[in-house]
Amino acid sequence: MSNTRAEGAYQRAVVAFKNPTLDLLHGHYAPFVVAMLSIVFSADRASVAVADAHAEVAEGMEALKAAGYDDETRRIPTGSAREICRGWARNGWLQTQIDDDVEVYRLTAHAVGALEIAGRTGGGRARVSRSRVRTLLDSVDRLARDAEIDPAERLARLTAQRAELDAEIARLEAGVIEPVDDEQLLEEAENVLHLARELPADFARVAESIKAMQRDVINELRRDVRPTGEILREYLQRGQHVMQSTPEGRAFEGALRLIGDPDRIDALTDQVHRVLVQPFARGMTPDQRVELDAIARRVEQGVAEVLTAQRRASHVITAQVRTHDPVRDRQIDDLLRSVMAGLHEWMQQPDSGAASGTGNAVSERVEPLHSFPVADIGHLRQTLNDLDPPSAPAALSEPDDVEFVDADTRAWGGPRYAELEQHLATLGERFDLADAFTSASDETRRPVDLLGLLEIAHRNGMDETDDVSVVEAVRPDGTTRRFAFGRVSALTAASAVGSGAASSSSPDSSSEAADD
Helix, strand or coil, X not given: CHHHHHHHHHHHHHHHXXXXXXXXXXXXXXXXXXXXXXHHCECCECEEEHHHHHHHHHHHHXXXXXXXXXXXXXXXXXXXXXXXXXXXXXXXXXXXXXXXXXXXXXXXXXXXXXHHHXXXXXXXXXXXXXXXXXXXXXXXXHHHHHHCCCHHHHHHHHHHHHHHHHHHHHHHHCXXXXXXXXXXXXXXXXXXXXXXHHHHHHHHHHHHHHHHXXXXXXXXXXXXXXXXHHHHHHHHHHHHCHHHHCHHHHHHHHHHHHHCCHHXXXXXXXXXXXXXXXXXXXXXXXXXXXXXXXXXXXXXXXXXHHHHHHHHHHHHHHHHHHCCCHHHHHHHHHHHHHHHXXXXXXXXXXXXXXXXXXXXXXXXXXXXXXXXXXXXXXXXXXXXXXXXXXXXXXXXXXHHHCCCCCHHHHHCCCCCHHHHHHHHHCCCCEEEHHHHHHCCCHHHCCHHHHHHHXXXXXXXXXXXXXEEEEEEEXXXXXXXXXXXXXXXXXXXXXXXXXXXXXXXXXXXXXXXXXXX
């Protein structure tokens, strides 16, 4: 019987030591791993860019070697910092992920737990104190109170608590204060730090449980052959309620009701600051003061890490479900299996020389495929947002070169420069823009023709005054619109040519100015 118990205990210990936490602490290079991880990562630096981590580990190795820690007894690993960090990731101490398009390292829950154990063990006193015992007694009392279902018993407990509070209030009103000695306050501070050190590992375990659940869901989805509608309903629901899918997630939701309120985090920060300014806090070491001051940030970062893992898992599951096609997946699986089966049969076939019985077995050479062939598709557009043709169309020499489908299409086109020039030729040497437009025919009194007249006037040399001219334009559909502008007068084309003001170039009849 004793041998069976010993064997069972030994097997449980073997399984326990396969855990990455104990594997880290029990490894040959454990002091180096703990030292480097504690330097690279901190409460304010939960994730580190991969390149930065490699550089910092390399710098730490060089510093240790320069100090004489590179012999066999000092246990400094060999190899590059990149190889060492990648090995830590394979051992389950680091995990990689993409944050803002940058690959970063994060400590796993196993590494956080190992650092917490190493820090607590190497940090000195782990003693039975009044604070630790009171924490235990308070936890047991709260458990018993929450588990009690007898109303009379609960009422008796509340009455006793109220009596204690009334007595405390009476003492304070009478000016009686029983100060707590500094030794006891330091013990309570150490107990708070002990409890706070366990939180990062707890948060990391929750985040990793959510990621593991995400991987399980995706694997199950790929193996699922049920109808797509049924799959969508079930897995979308799991993606929306990802936090309830793991025991750690359900426990975290309960804790989130206590620590998820920003006001409660602010109150925690204020309480810590008030504690640090008390006289007894001078008896704490600088590291303890820094660690106590970081409690609120550590809680806030842990909550953010878990919520980020939840959002990422929900997004991944939802995206996978929306793109899931069981028929296509089965076709791909069948194709891959057929290819593997064909390759296996082909490899088992004898070569042609051996099959013919000649005895001259000549192995058939198969050229490996080094890269996929590239289709010759000619020149591809290098910019997809440029819809202009590669070259400009030929310029129109005459307005008559433009062909329109019907009269209505031309009516909604650009200014009728030729008609406008003919009309201006009948007005003498100089014309008023408003009078010229008003006296024009209905076909050349569109809003766009007013712009054409203004262009002609500008080209011939125009004068503008502060007086206001008002004209009424007629659209092709018969609707009208009034325009007001500064009074403009200009030379006609013939007068402008005589004075040298006009350009020899004719207007571009292909202009397609929009109607107002």
